Amino acid sequence: MTQKNRIVLQSFYIFNSTLCLKEGEEEKKILFYHPFSADIDTKIRSIGLVEAVIKFTETFNSKEPCNSVHTQKTRQVYLQVEPNFWMVMIVNVPNVSKTKDGTEYNEYQGDEIQDNVYISVLKQMYALFRLLSGTFQSLLDSSGVECLRQCLELFFPKHLLTLKFEHFDVLNIFNGMQYLPLNSITFLNVLCFVNQIQNHFPSIKSTAFMYNDSLIWTGIEPSNFQPIYQYMVTILLPAHVEIELKGGSMPRHSGFFSPSQPLHYCRYVIGPQSLTENSTVGKIPKVYVHSSATNQLEEYYLIVYRGFSSSVILFLDIKTDLTMELFTKLDTYMEPNLTKLGSDIAEYCSSQQIPSLITSVGDSGPRYVFFNNMNLAYKSTIHLDNRQSGNINISHEALKLIADIKSESITNSIFGETVVKTLNDYWVVGKFSNKREFYVAIQHKNANLIEISEEVKKLCDGELKGIFFQT
Structure with missing residues (x-):
């Protein structure tokens, strides 16, 4: 034993x-x-x-x-x-x-x-x-x-x-971000919304928009936004979502508005806990974001406003006078827009039936991890969630092998491919093209190299068409 x-x-x-x-x-x-x-x-x-x-x-x-x-x-x-x-x-x-x-x-x-x-x-x-x-x-x-x-x-x-x-595992090496693809109309509505916020409130220097754990838009370069994304998905949002779930899927946050007012489903995650009962805004954290233009850290106030699974991340000028009047105006402007946007995004996501070559959980079908070094986007069917809870779809040996291939790959190489077969009949393939990386794990006992190559090509065409460019 x-x-x-x-x-x-x-x-x-x-x-x-x-x-x-x-x-x-x-x-x-x-x-x-x-x-x-x-x-x-x-x-x-x-x-x-x-x-x-x-x-x-x-x-x-x-x-x-x-x-x-x-x-x-x-x-x-x-x-x-x-x-x-x-x-x-x-x-x-x-x-x-x-x-x-x-x-x-x-x-x-x-x-x-x-x-x-x-x-x-x-x-x-x-x-x-x-x-x-x-x-x-x-x-x-x-x-x-x-x-x-x-x-x-x-x-x-x-x-x-x-x-x-x-x-x-290898996700820690990538330290990437999940993006949520939307149709053009919905995405333009999000972009229009964040631009209008900055136009209405000049003290807001930059804005980002997330839906659940997925990023839709950020005005900060991906490499500089990366720590903020990790902070959101690993620390801030899990604690807030847990509070939300205790009150139901769409709770009315008590104390945020008076009982005589209409239901208000949006609130500050970082900001005042109440706009009516408190006379002070509370402690607003500062964040230090690296600027590629100056190669220095720039200091901002961080505000996060959330509703309908959507989060608006605001970076305010450090010289801004944080008054209750400012937060009330922000809420008045953002709440109706975020309510509509969140509903539109939820409706779009629920209506999508994306064809996939990946079969059900627990079978021996191909699994993959995709990473784009240009915008730090990743997509994984190996991991069943992005919380790194050990909920994975392939053997631990194959997952380690992907990290090994990543480590051994030549970072300056534009194109390349590595194919490895394990003793337990796993084929692990790493493909590199145009600063994009694609790792596939296939459990196939009697397959040969030609068959595996064809299956990987089919997977690229079906899952990552227009994203990953094969040679």
Whole structure:
């Protein structure tokens, strides 16, 4: 009998070696350490070992610092997120308890943890922190090291609890966004709506529009909007939808309007909780969005308004005077428009019967992941949801193989193809064309390479016609 343990976080820390000016002050370089309960000697030794590894490996390749260390029982992943600032994640290597000749032993499975996946997770963690608080260096320069430590201690303990280490996979590498395709009329209505908002309210510098977890429009470049999208779908919307469901599919939010007024199905997710009972707008968060034009972070107030499964994300000038009058005017303008738009989008989505070559869940039909590096769009029939809950449609081995193909692919190559056959009769194909990537997993015992190529071509034509260009 075998029993396999899960991948769990052993430690996570952030340090800056330049904060330690002389021997005996090693504690000063520690900015954040999880678990907090670890004694100071353990923290100093752990960071000292990482510093030694990084320094030693620089003698072999100074341009590409060490990013991981493999041991039998742990996997250590390093990432320099800013000059002199390092984030380190250490997870246990899963093992299977086995018995042979009456003796029990552990068999460690290091190939279960893929470096490129966990490095991507560190990048996402940093991007989310930077979105909500700014860069480490800017906090250090403006407020001092103690303020930086406080910000890290406020953010990371809660965020670490949300991570599902055993379910990380190739989606973390892509870190893409789901787009919702609409017909031309509905999409133009959305575009007209967001443009009119900005025209009516000059303090709004940019706008984005989402329907459930899918993006329809953003005025911010996709690469810069990516952390905001992840914040919406992983943190903000799940908590709000849970509240909505407790009150029914279309609840009337009590306290938002008086009982004598008509039903009001739209409200601020980030903004005033009530426009009638409160005299203050409450705490409105600031976000720091990278600008490709200036190559710097630009600071905005973030407002999110939601109704009928639609979310309007507003980025307000940081100099804006946030008054109740402003939020009331925004609500008065957006509510009737969002009510109609949300209903139109829902009606369009329910009326669509998109033909698909993908058969029912649980069968052995082809599954695929598509990713477009140009707009960071992804589409997956391998994952049954985008919550990374382990709800996948193919074998774990095939899913890891896709991440391996992604890692081995030549990023500068315009065209290419990789085909791999596994021992359990899975064919995994990776195709690269015009900065688009297409990965297919097919379980077919007696197929040959020609048959698999034809099936992949048929899948491209049927599912991604006009999106993925084959050679």
